[in-house]
Amino acid sequence: MPHDGHDHTEPPDDLTLRVKALESLLVEKGLVDRDALDVVIDTYEHKVGPRNGAKVVARAWTDPDFLAAIKEDCSAVIDREFGYGGRQGEHIVAVENTPDVHNVVVCTLCSCYPWTVLGLPPIWYKSAPYRSRVVQDPRGVLAEFGTTIADHKEIRVWDSTSEMRYLVIPERPAGTAGWSEEDLARLVSRNSMVGVEHAAAPDEAQT
Amino acid sequence: MNGGHDLGGQHGLGPINAEPEADEPVFHDDWERRAFALTMACGMLGKWNIDEGRYARESQHPVDYISNTYYENWLAGLQTLLIEKGMISAEELASGQAQGTAEGYRVPNGESARKILASGGPTRMESDMAAAFKEGDRVRVVNANPLTHTRAPRYTRNHAGTISRRHGVHVFADANAQGRHEGAHLYAVRFEASELWGDDSPGGPVYVDLWEPHLTAD
Numbered sequence: 001m002p003h004d005g006h007d008h009t010e011p012p013d014d015l016t017l018r019v020k021a022l023e024s025l026l027v028e029k030g031l032v033d034r035d036a037l038d039v040v041i042d043t044y045e046h047k048v049g050p051r052n053g054a055k056v057v058a059r060a061w062t063d064p065d066f067l068a069a070i071k072e073d074c075s076a077v078i079d080r081e082f083g084y085g086g087r088q089g090e091h092i093v094a095v096e097n098t099p100d101v102h103n104v105v106v107c108t109l110c111s112c113y114p115w116t117v118l119g120l121p122p123i124w125y126k127s128a129p130y131r132s133r134v135v136q137d138p139r140g141v142l143a144e145f146g147t148t149i150a151d152h153k154e155i156r157v158w159d160s161t162s163e164m165r166y167l168v169i170p171e172r173p174a175g176t177a178g179w180s181e182e183d184l185a186r187l188v189s190r191n192s193m194v195g196v197e198h199a200a201a202p203d204e205a206q207t
Numbered sequence: 208m209n210g211g212h213d214l215g216g217q218h219g220l221g222p223i224n225a226e227p228e229a230d231e232p233v234f235h236d237d238w239e240r241r242a243f244a245l246t247m248a249c250g251m252l253g254k255w256n257i258d259e260g261r262y263a264r265e266s267q268h269p270v271d272y273i274s275n276t277y278y279e280n281w282l283a284g285l286q287t288l289l290i291e292k293g294m295i296s297a298e299e300l301a302s303g304q305a306q307g308t309a310e311g312y313r314v315p316n317g318e319s320a321r322k323i324l325a326s327g328g329p330t331r332m333e334s335d336m337a338a339a340f341k342e343g344d345r346v347r348v349v350n351a352n353p354l355t356h357t358r359a360p361r362y363t364r365n366h367a368g369t370i371s372r373r374h375g376v377h378v379f380a381d382a383n384a385q386g387r388h389e390g391a392h393l394y395a396v397r398f399e400a401s402e403l404w405g406d407d408s409p410g411g412p413v414y415v416d417l418w419e420p421h422l423t424a425d
Contacts, residue, residue, distance in 0.1 A: 035317030037244040108215035124225035155411035162416035
């Protein structure tokens with residue numbers, strides 16, 4: 001079991017005990033198989049995450065037909081081309097950032113998020129401050145992420161109130177002409193695909 | 208319901224304080240990992256749908272909903288549903304001791320859990336139902352305050368917008384939360400910031416997915 005950051009000489013906290021007790025009860029009742037729990041955890045901790053989305057964005061930057069297709073029905077296309085399908089990614093639509101439009105995604109009612117391309121959402125995305133404020137003051141919220149959007153740009157906020165899921169295609173950074181998809185994908189952060197940041201500049205690429 | 212979950216436009220909830228992306232783990236404690244997996248695995252038993260799951264979380268007292276951490280809300284919702292659906296008793300939950308074993312459930316093993324996650328649960332339905340609206344139509348959100356689950360956020364109600372995109376017929380979440388599997392046309396509706404928040408709003412347009420029963424022609 002991974003280290004949980006606590007000093008193990010301390011007694012486990014209330015939530016740890018409550019969840020352990022519930023898990024034991026459900027296993028004893030025959031309602032849950034621990035192998036299924038392991039599969040769920042492994043899937044979202046190790047297999048499905050924002051590197052999937054980064055590959056989709058990199059393809060969209062290099063292939064205009066692909067970009068056009070994922071703006072219509074992203075799920076079908078990325079399932080076919082990358083094998084990215086499944087839970088919380090059934091109905092994804094890609095929204096493209098352009099010189100005139102910047103897109104940002106939220107779920108004001110809960111935490112809807114395109115799991116198949118981004119994995120599970122970060123804490124800030126699920127938090128009350130983000131969910132309450134981004135629909136009313138997106139520029140102020142983006143400033144908290146250190147992100148400035150030119151005044152002339154329209155900022156569109158997508159509130160994920162249905163099972164449609166939105167994936168932001170950030171603008172391709174300058175100075176990347178001729179780059180491979182693999183190199184381009186390194187510029188694509190999770191936050192840029194939610195729309196709270198830009199894609200990284202070439203000199204900021206993740207290794 | 209007008210619960211603590213319906214947060215769009217609320218003030219005073221503080222700074223976002225996002226963790227740096229590179230440093231944020233998927234789970235922040237082992238109990239979160241287990242609570243998430245338990246919720247997913249129990250959901251695979253098919254005794255409730257995703258909208259009933261949301262309703263169970265948002266039905267908490269608003270103070271609890273807002274002050275809980277995310278997975279505490281998941282845990283609360285899971286416990287509510289397990290008891291409501293008669294899968295465990297309140298006594299069993301309190302004592303942690305099973306009284307007998309559950310019968311008649313198809314409990315997924317590891318391999319079937321993998322398949323269920325990979326196949327997902329599409330909500331788009333094949334239907335020849337005619338759409339009442341088309342792109343560019345002006346619509347207004349019905350001013351309704353149901354005590355039951357609804358996906359029309361409070362900040363949109365009674366406000367006018369424009370149909371931006373038709374998504375086709377999807378399972379209508381508000382009915383689904385009450386156990387009725389019904390389809391309705393779903394639309395992305397664009398609301399101007401001035402319509403939602405007033406003429407001095409610093410914001411931009413907000414796109415909200417709403418089903419036909421949420422909308423009237425404007």
